[in-house]
Amino acid sequence: MAHLDHLLRYRDLIDDWSAFEAASTRPLPRVLWANPLRCDLDTAAATVARLAPQAQRVPWTDGAWRLPDDTPVGSWLSYRIGWLHAQEEAAMWAVDQLELSPGQRVLDLCAAPGNKTAQIAVALQDSGLIVATERRRPRLAKLRFNLERLGVSCAAVVHADGNRIADGVPHFDAALVDAPCSCEGTSRKHASTWRDMDRYRASISQLQTSLLRKALRLVRPGGVVVYSTCTYAPEENEQVLDSIYPEVAAIEPLAIPSGLVTTPGITEWRGRSYRPDVANAARLWPHHNDTGGFFVAKLRRLDGGDARALPPTGPGSPQVGPVPQDWRRAEGSERDELLAGWEVAFGVAPARFADHALWQRRSSGSWWIAGHGVIPDVRWGNVDTLGLRVQRGRKPPTQLSNPFLRRFFRGARGSVVELASSELVSRFFARETLDATGPTSGFRVVTARLDGQTQGEAPEVLGRGLASGGELRCELSKQDTGNVVV
Numbered sequence: 143m144a145h146l147d148h149l150l151r152y153r154d155l156i157d158d159w160s161a162f163e164a165a166s167t168r169p170l171p172r173v174l175w176a177n178p179l180r181c182d183l184d185t186a187a188a189t190v191a192r193l194a195p196q197a198q199r200v201p202w203t204d205g206a207w208r209l210p211d212d213t214p215v216g217s218w219l220s221y222r223i224g225w226l227h228a229q230e231e232a233a234m235w236a237v238d239q240l241e242l243s244p245g246q247r248v249l250d251l252c253a254a255p256g257n258k259t260a261q262i263a264v265a266l267q268d269s270g271l272i273v274a275t276e277r278r279r280p281r282l283a284k285l286r287f288n289l290e291r292l293g294v295s296c297a298a299v300v301h302a303d304g305n306r307i308a309d310g311v312p313h314f315d316a317a318l319v320d321a322p323c324s325c326e327g328t329s330r331k332h333a334s335t336w337r338d339m340d341r342y343r344a345s346i347s348q349l350q351t352s353l354l355r356k357a358l359r360l361v362r363p364g365g366v367v368v369y370s371t372c373t374y375a376p377e378e379n380e381q382v383l384d385s386i387y388p389e390v391a392a393i394e395p396l397a398i399p400s401g402l403v404t405t406p407g408i409t410e411w412r413g414r415s416y417r418p419d420v421a422n423a424a425r426l427w428p429h430h431n432d433t434g435g436f437f438v439a440k441l442r443r444l445d446g447g448d449a450r451a452l453p454p455t456g457p458g459s460p461q462v463g464p465v466p467q468d469w470r471r472a473e474g475s476e477r478d479e480l481l482a483g484w485e486v487a488f489g490v491a492p493a494r495f496a497d498h499a500l501w502q503r504r505s506s507g508s509w510w511i512a513g514h515g516v517i518p519d520v521r522w523g524n525v526d527t528l529g530l531r532v533q534r535g536r537k538p539p540t541q542l543s544n545p546f547l548r549r550f551f552r553g554a555r556g557s558v559v560e561l562a563s564s565e566l567v568s569r570f571f572a573r574e575t576l577d578a579t580g581p582t583s584g585f586r587v588v589t590a591r592l593d594g595q596t597q598g599e600a601p602e603v604l605g606r607g608l609a610s611g612g613e614l615r616c617e618l619s620k621q622d623t624g625n626v627v628v
């Protein structure tokens with residue numbers, strides 16, 4: 143098959159070339175995982191079973207399903223409101239290797255479009271801090287959108303070249319380098335368009351090496367750095383690992399879940415040998431698990447060096463480093479007033495925000511909610527978002543953003559309209575004007591009971607509406623609306 147010719151160089155590494163060829167050209171199943179920040183696993187499972195009866199459980203992890211490649215999951219309401227997320231299966235196990243626990247500080251050096259940032263947030267139970275850096279500005283929008291949709295509040299998205307992060311910042315507990323690469327493992331999604339592969343590999347390998355070295359300088363001694371790519375090339379994988387001095391980091395065995403077939407890293411390639419512990423890394427080939435191709439390695443920083451770790455997170459924890467110029471944190475009575483305003487208007491208790499800090503961006507006046515004490519000194523980049531946006535603009539936060547409402551306002555008691563049928567929910571998302579009873583006009587938190595939600599439970603928040611003259615208007619963003627499958 144001509145479009146796989148560029149992969150013939152790996153023929154000796156592949157146990158069954160014709161199975162590899164066949165798998166590499168078949169459509170890739172769609173894989174969805176349940177987002178525990180937004181719904182429980184049983185509810186997500188019931189939704190998937192109802193909307194895609196052919197769905198099969200991913201055998202090596204809980205809460206994930208394989209669906210036919212043409213399943214239009216983007217139009218599912220449950221997807222739009224962040225209960226579910228689609229990700230390439232081969233890429234899903236890298237984050238598991240970071241050994242994360244809630245409250246930790248994690249650097250995600252190559253973050254867009256944010257699939258793994260979201261997985262990190264889930265592993266942290268949306269506490270602690272993720273600094274998610276991305277060099278290419280146009281890719282920030284997708285990163286932002288995914289994190290908002292999934293209700294992630296513990297991430298600071300920073301527009302920066304990962305190589306330029308100052309070495310002096312206090313150290314992270316863990317870092318992920320999901321490096322830019324030649325993407326050979328994505329042949330099931332895109333045919334290769336590379337012409338001068340050798341030249342490209344040489345230059346990308348240098349970038350990958352410098353990003354990995356940077357990550358190792360930024361984690362605390364004992365901290366884990368996971369290096370991953372979606373490519374097979376040893377020049378972009380084992381050779382990059384081999385550039386790390388053994389006294390700086392050990393390459394450790396991976397926790398490979400049962401049911402996932404991998405092959406070990408190779409210690410020799412085209413006359414060049416690599417440090418022996420690269421064998422602890424692993425490759426995924428498409429024909430072994432019916433996925434794309436992927437490579438993962440786990441490095442543990444060894445040197446005593448500078449052992450400064452970041453202080454623990456939580457209410458009252460200190461700001462780490464100087465606050466980025468454009469941001470200020472609402473403290474004391476200012477914070478109390480904001481929270482009291484939400485309690486009066488919507489019946490949402492201030493205690494719900496106890497684990498979060500409120501921030502204002504000076505230039506736009508917009509308000510944001512993020513974990514406590516979160517931002518490290520990021521003079522090397524631009525803080526693009528800080529947790530979830532509460533509200534655009536300078537007005538006091540009464541026109542609250544949809545991602546913020548969905549994440550924090552379930553169970554609100556004031557200014558709520560509950561849509562009583564799937565038909566009304568569909569019409570709301572189609573931006574139709576609905577009938578609204580009630581004497582007052584103004585902002586509404588629009589809710590509905592979705593799959594598996596009983597009368598005793600608080601209904602799900604769909605987003606913002608505006609009531610006026612007996613009518614309810616949809617105030618969702620254009621990205622959110624359109625035809626939805628409820």
Ligand SMILES: C[S@@+](CC[C@H](N)C(=O)[O-])C[C@H]1O[C@@H](n2cnc3c(N)ncnc32)[C@H](O)[C@@H]1O
Pocket residue numbers: 251252253254255256257258259275276277278281302303304305320321322323
């Ligand atoms: C493989 S993608 C990351 C995928 C992402 N981790 C996910 O799971 O959705 C690599 C990303 O690194 C970004 N990138 C490339 N060079 C970079 C650099 N020097 N610093 C930060 N990001 C970089 C690319 O723009 C690209 O978005």
